[in-house]
Amino acid sequence: MKPSLVLKMGQQLTMTPQLQQAIRLLQLSTLDLQQEIQEALDSNPMLEQQEAGDDYDNSDLPGDQSGQGSSEAAPEGSYSDLYESPSSTAGNDQEEGDWHERIPNELPVDTAWEDIYQTSASNLPSNDDDDWDFTARTSTGESLQSHLLWQLNLAPMSDTDRLIAITLIDSINSDGYLEGALEEVLQSLDPELGIELDEVEMVLRRIQQFEPAGVAARDLSESLQLQLRQMPADTPWLSEAQRLARDYLDLLGNHDFSQLMRRMKLKEEELRPVIELIQSLNPRPGSQIEASEAEYIVPDVIVRKHNGRWLVELNQEAIPRLRINPQYAGFVRRADASADNTFMRNQLQEARWFIKSLQSRNETLMKVATQIVEHQRGFLDYGEEAMKPLVLHDIAEAVGMHESTISRVTTQKYMHTPRGIYELKYFFSSHVSTAEGGECSSTAIRAIIKKLVAAENPKKPLSDSKIAGLLEEQGIQVARRTVAKYRESLGIAPSSERKRLM
Structure with a gap:
């Protein structure tokens, strides 16, 4: 077949760098967005945070910046309350004052955002940054193993017993139970040390006296007995509870109370406090030591009732107010191709797009939250039993967006209501x-x-x-x-x- 050149026309969907950035910001949670904004403030001199009491005009921002939130089941306040820009009088002459008119609104669609601008997330903090807390960003919660090793270091013990103890602690899972038999622990030790199984058993009993109570047990029965053993001797029904945990735990698990009363020779009113004492124990003692970091939730949307109407508003305290620095923006000069001027022009364009993307994110979030409240008024008034069926398609059709956009908006976004804080996805159900x-x-x-x-x-x-x-x-x-x-x-x-x- 002879090769030839063929000219064809077609259409395909492409994503501009602005759209890529807007989608990325749209799917961030509030905490991640706060970090993204802080990194943008640190890396872009054109962006600055508005202080309380500052007042600037919005006329220099691209697009409509004066849209106000609607009233009933809709936001209060304006989006310009969150994001501000300097007025066109920032420059001293016409050449500096119309900087916003000379920056293109679009980039070629075959480029990526990273091809034009270095992402702020790649800017690592320097060692001389006083505001950067290394401990707060790298530390993790205490694990069960580290908690046990800390107690081991305080216990007087020979070197051989300490080696056995470290091996046993490594075999304890996150629930606080010893995994594997003692024979397996013994086989993992150096045979030249001449350690016997009785020594491993003795060291295990030492570890079982550590906190939390019930740790290093081999099964649930042993864990409950260890916890009961550490209770005061005058605890009511203690001996009966120890006997139940030792001999009749399977009957309690099967809720065979008649057989349990017959075996323990107790009446129903006597068996009840014994079972209550057992139920007060922790079947997973290791869970008391959490190794994971605490996760905080910052609501993106606040819903409240005012004069019989449900009002929706953005949580303005969660996101800092941004504006373009008028002094640096005035330095951008026309028809100047120097490296410094090109850098400032690029930074100014990135700042404008960043503010516009944030506004687009909040507008979309507000529209979706408002429609959710419109559909789920019954839940807000009467509770979960009044929840109506709702799917992504219903909201997408109401706001005129694609379902994938609604999915991004409702992921890791939270709504504060009088009934509690809920993820937006909670309101969707079959x-x-x-x-x-x-x-x-x-x-x-x-x-x-x-x-x-x-x-x-x-x-x-x-x-x-x-x-x-x-x-x-x-x-x-x-x-x-x-x-x-x-x-x-x-x-x-x-x-x-x-x-x-x-």
């Missing part, structure tokens, strides 16, 4: 048909199941089939396996495990 031909949200069904279980007779808990029957009486047609799925998602045990002595 639906189940009702007997009257309507729809019921899966979130509302979970709330009803939780309410039914809370009001059940502890001696005769409701089975999944019985719950499905009660829901059908309310006009909600749900299969038994669906009830089981919702029950498990709520962390509710099966009926056989919910049986209690009352």
